[in-house]
Amino acid sequence: MEWLKSLSALEHVFFWMAIAATALLIVQIILLVVSFGGGDLDGDGDIDDFDGDGDTDGGLSFFTVKGLTAFFALGGWCGFAAANAIDNIWAPILIFIATGAVALLGVGFALKGVAKLVCSGNLETEKLIGKCATVYVSIPAARGGRGKITLTAQGKFMELDAVTDGERLGVDTEVEIVGYSDDFAVVEKKDFYGKAAEIEKKS
Numbered sequence: 001m002e003w004l005k006s007l008s009a010l011e012h013v014f015f016w017m018a019i020a021a022t023a024l025l026i027v028q029i030i031l032l033v034v035s036f037g038g039g040d041l042d043g044d045g046d047i048d049d050f051d052g053d054g055d056t057d058g059g060l061s062f063f064t065v066k067g068l069t070a071f072f073a074l075g076g077w078c079g080f081a082a083a084n085a086i087d088n089i090w091a092p093i094l095i096f097i098a099t100g101a102v103a104l105l106g107v108g109f110a111l112k113g114v115a116k117l118v119c120s121g122n123l124e125t126e127k128l129i130g131k132c133a134t135v136y137v138s139i140p141a142a143r144g145g146r147g148k149i150t151l152t153a154q155g156k157f158m159e160l161d162a163v164t165d166g167e168r169l170g171v172d173t174e175v176e177i178v179g180y181s182d183d184f185a186v187v188e189k190k191d192f193y194g195k196a197a198e199i200e201k202k203s
Helices: 009-037 065-085 090-115 192-202
Strands: 132-137 147-153 156-164 174-181 184-189
Touching: 009 065, 009 090, 065 090, 132 156, 132 184, 147 174, 156 174
Parallel strands: 156 184
Antiparallel strands: 132 147, 132 174, 147 156, 174 184
């Protein structure tokens, strides 16, 4: 591993950052393919991310797990290449930030576009009850406003307006649909550990 030993401290930072982010990105792509392949994907990543939507009822959310992963993956590789080619500490850092920002924005717009690709046909709202979804635009607490969720159900990927009776639900939080009223879903935070304990108790 002489090549690794020859890298500078900055190159090491960019290299391992890019490796970790790329691995996570590959896992996310596999999970996305599986979710599109059929059925609802019940993950256990209960992550309350930073979000740039300011609790609004619409708009784009860039600071998601997927967006940040793309930021560090693309930015990391570009920063590593720049650090390897340019004998200047600031240029690679600026290139890392710029290319990472492009990836972050690209993923945000791409997810927004994919969420709009809803197949035609009537939505059977009663069949959505009990389905798992992911928060796409954060949902204010106690029905203080609407957020958005995404899920795969009834053979299509969809985006729905959503409210909650509980605490604020951040971007990428896994939720369960407990009701549907008019044109929005009522959701609650998915309690993986509580359900697991209940199942274990019954067994």
